[in-house]
Amino acid sequence: MIKTRFAPSPTGYLHVGGLRTALYSYLVARQTGGKFLLRIEDTDRERFVADGTANILKSLYWAGLIPDEGVTQDEQGAIIQTGDKGPYIQSERLEIYRKYVDELIDKGYAYYCFCSPEKLEEMRMIQQKNKLPTGYDGCCRKIDCTEAKKRALNGESCVIRMNMPKDGETVFNDEIRGEIRIKNELIDDQVILKSDGFPTYHLAVVVDDYLMGITHIIRGEEWLSSVPKHLKLYEYFGWEAPKMAHLPLLLNADKSKLSKRQGDVAVEDYIKKGYLPEAILNFVAFLGWNPGDEREIFSLEDLIKEFSLDKVGKAGSVFNLEKLDWFNQQYLRKLPVEDLTERAKPFFKQAGVELKVEDKQLAKIISLERERVITLAELPEAVKFVFALPNYESTLPVWKKSDANEAKNILSELKEMLYNFSEHQWNIENLETTIGEWIKEKGYQNGNVLWPLRVSLSGQQNSPGPYEIADVLGKEESIRRIETAINKF
Numbered sequence: 403m404i405k406t407r408f409a410p411s412p413t414g415y416l417h418v419g420g421l422r423t424a425l426y427s428y429l430v431a432r433q434t435g436g437k438f439l440l441r442i443e444d445t446d447r448e449r450f451v452a453d454g455t456a457n458i459l460k461s462l463y464w465a466g467l468i469p470d471e472g473v474t475q476d477e478q479g480a481i482i483q484t485g486d487k488g489p490y491i492q493s494e495r496l497e498i499y500r501k502y503v504d505e506l507i508d509k510g511y512a513y514y515c516f517c518s519p520e521k522l523e524e525m526r527m528i529q530q531k532n533k534l535p536t537g538y539d540g541c542c543r544k545i546d547c548t549e550a551k552k553r554a555l556n557g558e559s560c561v562i563r564m565n566m567p568k569d570g571e572t573v574f575n576d577e578i579r580g581e582i583r584i585k586n587e588l589i590d591d592q593v594i595l596k597s598d599g600f601p602t603y604h605l606a607v608v609v610d611d612y613l614m615g616i617t618h619i620i621r622g623e624e625w626l627s628s629v630p631k632h633l634k635l636y637e638y639f640g641w642e643a644p645k646m647a648h649l650p651l652l653l654n655a656d657k658s659k660l661s662k663r664q665g666d667v668a669v670e671d672y673i674k675k676g677y678l679p680e681a682i683l684n685f686v687a688f689l690g691w692n693p694g695d696e697r698e699i700f701s702l703e704d705l706i707k708e709f710s711l712d713k714v715g716k717a718g719s720v721f722n723l724e725k726l727d728w729f730n731q732q733y734l735r736k737l738p739v740e741d742l743t744e745r746a747k748p749f750f751k752q753a754g755v756e757l758k759v760e761d762k763q764l765a766k767i768i769s770l771e772r773e774r775v776i777t778l779a780e781l782p783e784a785v786k787f788v789f790a791l792p793n794y795e796s797t798l799p800v801w802k803k804s805d806a807n808e809a810k811n812i813l814s815e816l817k818e819m820l821y822n823f824s825e826h827q828w829n830i831e832n833l834e835t836t837i838g839e840w841i842k843e844k845g846y847q848n849g850n851v852l853w854p855l856r857v858s859l860s861g862q863q864n865s866p867g868p869y870e871i872a873d874v875l876g877k878e879e880s881i882r883r884i885e886t887a888i889n890k891f
């Protein structure tokens with residue numbers, strides 16, 4: 403059975419790149435009936451953020467990428483752990499790591515290192531001065547193991563390093579990049595256990611991926627250079643390594659590595675701005691993958707069917723916000739209106755708008771603007787004119803080929819005519835046919851009637867069409883707004 407994992411560090415929020423890693427991992431598991439696991443890698447205590455895990459889970463659940471195993475949420479949204487390979491939070495697994503570190507020491511694959519930070523810094527400076535590659539020079543390898551253990555037991559501060567052979571090269575296959583070769587001399591004797599008793603990422607990731615039965619590791623390109631160390635650890639333990647796929651970098655528009663300085667990178671920022679999970683997932687799926695043809699709209703279900711790692715490219719992909727906007731608009735147009743209305747409500751609240759209308763009416767109001775906005779957060783502002791007529795200049799309702807007098811006369815005649823509508827006749831179709839015929843009968847030009855009508859109903863230069871607005875406002879309010887316009891002239 404295929405088992406993938408997403409293994410974020412709780413350093414604050416879910417990065418869009420992390421969402422892509424999670425999505426691809428989720429897809430690979432789902433398309434084969436496998437499992438998707440979530441593990442929290444919190445061994446770097448300096449970068450630990452208290453709400454980090456909760457934030458990551460919130461964003462993942464929002465996107466619908468629900469883990470089958472590992473760190474999950476219960477129905478109330480509390481963090482829980484599910485599965486028989488736990489704990490799934492690395493800081494709760496320290497004893498497990500210690501056992502494996504001891505095994506490596508006993509087999510001679512790892513050693514105590516007593517070098518102080520000052521000594522390491524000095525080593526680095528000398529290497530730099532002599533234009534040598536920087537890295538640990540291996541001097542503590544020479545210390546006799548029994549002696550070293552004694553020193554450690556006596557409380558001398560130390561770390562444990564793995565023995566990394568310096569000759570030859572590591573050759574492995576990456577599911578996306580094919581064969582990769584890295585010279586072993588470039589690889590340090592990596593610290594695997596820190597002086598605070600916490601393992602480093604490198605040891606913990608290998609031990610956990612193995613013990614948790616992970617078959618496919620999917621993660622960002624930045625981890626590619628660590629693979630030789632990991633493979634060495636698998637070899638030392640006598641374990642078979644999982645398959646690995648390293649995803650291309652995400653880039654800013656100027657092709658530099660995607661950074662906070664050039665825009666939002668946290669999924670929660672996009673949630674707050676009113677992007678739909680469907681759009682974000684579709685967009686993120688295309689950062690590195692495409693189906694090989696022209697199709698662009700893919701639901702999560704479609705992606706499960708069609709995604710494959712062999713169609714993921716090696717080249718970095720540009721994080722193009724215009725494309726994201728386009729996806730969001732596509733989904734805003736497609737969503738059933740009741741669903742759209744439910745999803746829009748929190749954004750009215752966020753904008754401080756108290757909704758005093760029923761859902762059905764709100765749905766109608768939202769329908770006026772759903773094709774014109776890019777995000778849900780833009781809706782309250784876009785439909786504000788329905789709730790309160792904006793103040794506008796008396797010249798605004800005058801069509802460019804007309805004058806104030808004519809506009810006033812036409813609006814007055816139109817008002818008289820509209821009085822004759824009964825409430826139940828007041829709908830888009832009737833308004834459109836009746837007003838259309840009336841314009842013809844009178845021999846007016848369309849613009850001469852529809853411009854002043856639309857502006858008087860919306861109070862805005864740009865707005866949806868007059869029939870749609872009139873329908874939403876109802877007879878009484880529409881006529882009141884026409885009167886307001888007439889009185890302005």
Ligand code: GLU
Pocket residue numbers: 408409410411443603607620621622625
């Ligand atoms: N904890 C690592 C991160 O934050 C995970 C890397 C991996 O997937 O192996 O990116």
